[in-house]
Amino acid sequence: MQTVSLSLLNEHKTVEFGSLMSKLCTSLCLKLKRSLLVTLEGDLGAGKTTFSRGFIKACGFSDVVRSPTYTLVETYDFDLYSVYHFDLYRLLDPEELEYMGIRDYFSKTSVSLVEWPDKAEGMLPEPDIRIYFTYKADTRDIVIESELVEQSELDAVKAGL
Numbered sequence: 095m096q097t098v099s100l101s102l103l104n105e106h107k108t109v110e111f112g113s114l115m116s117k118l119c120t121s122l123c124l125k126l127k128r129s130l131l132v133t134l135e136g137d138l139g140a141g142k143t144t145f146s147r148g149f150i151k152a153c154g155f156s157d158v159v160r161s162p163t164y165t166l167v168e169t170y171d172f173d174l175y176s177v178y179h180f181d182l183y184r185l186l187d188p189e190e191l192e193y194m195g196i197r198d199y200f201s202k203t204s205v206s207l208v209e210w211p212d213k214a215e216g217m218l219p220e221p222d223i224r225i226y227f228t229y230k231a232d233t234r235d236i237v238i239e240s241e242l243v244e245q246s247e248l249d250a251v252k253a254g255l
C-alpha cells in the first residue's frame with residue numbers, strides 16, 4: 095500500500111491539491127482505459143467538495159461546480175473521459191444506487207469522486223485511491239492511500255503543494 099500524509103494550509107491549497115490529483119487520475123484512467131474510483135472521506139466541512147471543485151476545474155470545466163448534495167451525482171463529460179462527482183450524504187438506501195444505474199458509471203473511461211462512500215454499503219467497487227480529510231481549526235490534514243498509484247507519484251503531489 096502506497097501512502098502519503100500532507101497538510102493543506104488554506105482553501106486555495108485544497109483546490110490546488112484537487113488540481114494535482116486530477117492530472118494524476120485522468121492520465122491514469124486514460125492509460126488504463128477504465129473507470130477509476132477515488133473515495134473522499136471526512137466530516138462535513140473537511141474539504142471534500144472544495145477538493146472536487148479543484149479537480150473538475152483542472153479538467154477544463156469553466157462553469158460553476160455544483161455540490162451534488164441533492165442530485166447525488168453531477169456528470170462532467172470531457173473529450174476523452176468523464177468525471178462523476180458523487181455526494182452520498184443524503185442517500186437513504188444503498189438500493190437507490192441500483193436504480194441510478196451505478197454500474198454504468200463504472201464501465202466507462204472515467205474518474206468517479208465519491209463523498210461519503212460508506213453510505214453505499216458495498217455497492218461500490220474497491221477504491222483505487224482513498225483520500226481522508228481531517229478538519230483542523232485553520233487547516234486540513236490529508237492522508238492518501240492507494241495500491242495503484244506509485245509512491246513517487248504520491249510524493250510528487252505532496253512536493254507540488
Ligand code: ADP
Binds near residue numbers: 141143227233
Ligand atoms: P465537505 O465537502 O467535506 O463537507 P467543503 O469543501 O464543502 O467540505 O467545505 C470545506 C470548508 O472548509 C469550506 O468553507 C472551505 O472554504 C474550507 N476549507 C477548505 N480547505 C481548507 C483548508 N485547507 N484550510 C482551511 N479551510 C479550508
Ligand code: MG
Binds near residue numbers: 142143161181209
Ligand atoms: Mg461536500
